[in-house]
Amino acid sequence: MVKKKKLRLKRSARKPMIIMGVIIVILIGIFVFYTSTKSELKSLGYSNKAISSIMQKFKWSYVMDAGENQTLNAAFESSEYDPDNLDSYRKIAYQDQKDIIKNINTLLDKGYKTSEVSLILSRGNNDDVTEFAKRDKVQYLDEFFSVEYSKLANYDRYVAYQELENNDAETTVLLVNMDFDKEEYVDPLIIDKFDEYTLVNKHRQLSADYVPDDLQAFDEDEVKTGEEVEAEASVVKAFRQMAQAASEEGLSLMVNSGYRSYQDQEEIMRIYLDAYGQNYVDNYIAKPGFSEHQTGMSIDVASATVNTFVESDEYSWMMDNAYRYGFILRYPKSKEDITGYKCEAWHYRYVGVEIATYIKEHNITYDEYYIQFLDNER
Numbered sequence: 409m410v411k412k413k414k415l416r417l418k419r420s421a422r423k424p425m426i427i428m429g430v431i432i433v434i435l436i437g438i439f440v441f442y443t444s445t446k447s448e449l450k451s452l453g454y455s456n457k458a459i460s461s462i463m464q465k466f467k468w469s470y471v472m473d474a475g476e477n478q479t480l481n482a483a484f485e486s487s488e489y490d491p492d493n494l495d496s497y498r499k500i501a502y503q504d505q506k507d508i509i510k511n512i513n514t515l516l517d518k519g520y521k522t523s524e525v526s527l528i529l530s531r532g533n534n535d536d537v538t539e540f541a542k543r544d545k546v547q548y549l550d551e552f553f554s555v556e557y558s559k560l561a562n563y564d565r566y567v568a569y570q571e572l573e574n575n576d577a578e579t580t581v582l583l584v585n586m587d588f589d590k591e592e593y594v595d596p597l598i599i600d601k602f603d604e605y606t607l608v609n610k611h612r613q614l615s616a617d618y619v620p621d622d623l624q625a626f627d628e629d630e631v632k633t634g635e636e637v638e639a640e641a642s643v644v645k646a647f648r649q650m651a652q653a654a655s656e657e658g659l660s661l662m663v664n665s666g667y668r669s670y671q672d673q674e675e676i677m678r679i680y681l682d683a684y685g686q687n688y689v690d691n692y693i694a695k696p697g698f699s700e701h702q703t704g705m706s707i708d709v710a711s712a713t714v715n716t717f718v719e720s721d722e723y724s725w726m727m728d729n730a731y732r733y734g735f736i737l738r739y740p741k742s743k744e745d746i747t748g749y750k751c752e753a754w755h756y757r758y759v760g761v762e763i764a765t766y767i768k769e770h771n772i773t774y775d776e777y778y779i780q781f782l783d784n785e786r
């Protein structure tokens with residue numbers, strides 16, 4: 409009797425234990441799956457925030473199939489995530505912009521294709537894209553924005569200038585980015601970030617108090633007038649190497665001018681206005697803040713023996729050799745339309761050997777070079 413009862417008890421206790429065991433195995437299985445999936449997503453570059461969202465939305469196999477993808481990561485991190493746009497997120501090239509997912513959603517809504525959204529995101533910063541996303545779908549998207557240095561913010565100006573001038577799209581982008589659709593000296597860009605490559609021209613102005621931080625004086629015997637002339641230390645050094653090389657060929661290079669302050673430029677303008685009149689000043693003298701001499705990167709070169717530089721052997725030598733020392737003729741005769749300055753045979757800008765060589769080989773101006781390769785104010 410007792411024996412039998414014991415046996416029954418044992419039998420009925422076995423069932424819940426099996427169930428418990430199965431549950432534990434399942435839980436362990438889930439745990440193992442969960443942690444291994446998470447670590448795999450982690451190794452693909454997904455953030456913890458994105459991973460928990462991916463797990464909640466049961467999208468791990470989709471994401472693992474997509475592999476490393478920063479736009480998907482941003483989508484799963486974002487509260488703007490829209491499941492209908494998942495395939496688009498996967499295809500759109502990532503940009504580090506805070507509202508990227510919101511803007512992608514808006515642009516897709518407006519009817520842009522994923523490749524067009526990628527292009528739009530790459531042609532501006534977060535604010536530019538946000539502004540652009542507010543407009544109706546535009547007509548000439550690929551034409552202008554396939555040019556690498558095009559800017560979203562300039563879209564309307566591209567369209568207007570294209571209609572006016574009938575150039576090809578690339579030329580339109582270049583010229584508008586160079587502010588060719590604006591009057592000289594009108595509504596200039598005020599330069600607030602300065603480095604040795606900063607472009608100063610009739611559309612880009614330095615503030616009155618801008619002074620280069622590493623000015624160095626030329627030696628007295630390097631200056632034709634005998635007065636004190638300064639330039640950035642790198643420019644003085646490069647000039648010396650160039651003058652040395654020229655002297656080995658029996659030529660004597662000197663400087664007439666280097667750094668000029670905003671106030672110096674005001675004074676020069678007054679002097680030339682009195683002496684030569686407004687027309688001369690408009691063509692040859694930069695307004696204060698618009699002179700490249702204020703950057704400290706420019707020098708006016710002279711020959712020790714010939715007063716009209718363009719007639720000197722030093723000038724011919726400079727035309728052939730200046731680029732080897734990082735100097736470019738800043739306002740050439742053939743580029744007056746682009747620089748906005750009449751040719752100045754004596755005015756050289758230091759840009760370093762690499763850029764000077766490129767500019768010489770491609771026969772372009774520094775304005776064009778800067779807009780195409782250095783203009784990061786997007």
Ligand SMILES: [Zn+2]
Pocket residue numbers: 665701706707708752754755756
């Ligand atoms: Zn000059």
